[in-house]
Amino acid sequence: MFWLTPLALAQEPERVEYHFPDVPDVEGVLYGPTVMFVHDLDFDGGSWSAWERFFVDAGYDSMAPDWPHLDGQPTPSREPASLSLPQVVEHYAALAETCNGPVVLVGHSMGGLVVQQLAARGVGDQVVAIHAVPPHGISTASMSFLKVTRPLFGRKTEALVLAPGKPPGAPDGALEHSAITVPVLLLAGGEDRVVSGELVHGNADAYASAGVLVTVLDYSDRTHSTVMQPGWEAVAQDVVDWLSSEDGAP
Numbered sequence: 001m002f003w004l005t006p007l008a009l010a011q012e013p014e015r016v017e018y019h020f021p022d023v024p025d026v027e028g029v030l031y032g033p034t035v036m037f038v039h040d041l042d043f044d045g046g047s048w049s050a051w052e053r054f055f056v057d058a059g060y061d062s063m064a065p066d067w068p069h070l071d072g073q074p075t076p077s078r079e080p081a082s083l084s085l086p087q088v089v090e091h092y093a094a095l096a097e098t099c100n101g102p103v104v105l106v107g108h109s110m111g112g113l114v115v116q117q118l119a120a121r122g123v124g125d126q127v128v129a130i131h132a133v134p135p136h137g138i139s140t141a142s143m144s145f146l147k148v149t150r151p152l153f154g155r156k157t158e159a160l161v162l163a164p165g166k167p168p169g170a171p172d173g174a175l176e177h178s179a180i181t182v183p184v185l186l187l188a189g190g191e192d193r194v195v196s197g198e199l200v201h202g203n204a205d206a207y208a209s210a211g212v213l214v215t216v217l218d219y220s221d222r223t224h225s226t227v228m229q230p231g232w233e234a235v236a237q238d239v240v241d242w243l244s245s246e247d248g249a250p
Contacts, residue, residue, distance in 0.1 A: 033102040033125070037064040038092060038111035051106075051227065054236045060104070065095050085172040089117045096123045102250065104243060108227050109133055109195065113173065120179040125250040127180070128239050130187045131195050131224050135175030138202040177210035183248050184214045185239065189222030215247045 035055045037048040045064035052062040068091040069083060092114060096103050105124040107115035112132020119127045184207060188200035197218060207214035217238055223229055242248040 033104055034061040034063060034099040035104040035106055036092065036096060036099070036124075037062070038105065038107035038114045039064065039067070040109035040111050047228070050232070051236055054233065055240070058240045061099075063095070063099075065092070067091065085114070085117075088114055089121070093118055093121060093123050102126075104128070106130070106239070107132065109224065113175070116175055116180070116184070119182055119184070120176050122179075122181075124182060126183055126185075126243055126248055128185045128187070128242075130235075131189055131192050131200070131222075131226060132186065132203070133173075133195060134199045134203045135206075136173040138199055138206065175206075177206045177212055180207070180210075180212050182250055184212060185242050185248065186214060186216045187222075187226070187235070187239075188216060188218050189224065189226055190218065190220035191222060192224045192226075194224040213247065215242060217242075 035052075037045070037051060039045055039047050045066045048064035052064055055062050067083065067088050096105075096118065102125040103123070104126045105115035105118055106128040107113070108130040110133050112129035113135060115124065115127050116129055116132065116135065118124055186200050186204050188195075188197040190197060201216060204214050204216045219226070219235065222231075222235070226232065226235055
């Protein structure tokens, strides 16, 4: 049986072009907290290269590992059922254990859900979820998330968010908000037609109800591709500023 996060959106999927800035490879410098970037379904760790350079310049060490079994290929090259969300979370949890000192978790879209699930396991000291796929139970009254995202991701989203063989009440996309004891930053975009601001704020409300310190940054002009959209540097700077703020202090 499959259990689906009941997500929904009111608009058709956006058409976006992705631009990966030409930046040199980042070498780990090990002189500050480590930022571990988690990419979305259709990308690999290299999609974070510009953000890695930005954070290294801001005084952080950086790592952007691929999802497990990716082997340098975008996620769509795999069979839909070849990877589960718990496998992805376990993979990054093991990598986080190799870091010395504080770990900042930054994820985009499906990667944003991964970093929140990591935090619920006690991994990481600060969490940044950028236009993150909301966890199981966060919904709106409009069309389903799967209907909207299937043209973008095929059945990969279904294979990851749906939980084959899971008993009722235990979907892979679930999140125990009350288990998170570190500061959380959620980013939302007014032009995001994949994960709406309404869904992001619904997730924030769940954090607030659980007594978790959460901050939401809204950007009226940002699309779902915000991490690669022109002007991404301002968004990255806002994240850096939050990490050193009172609200973001671990």
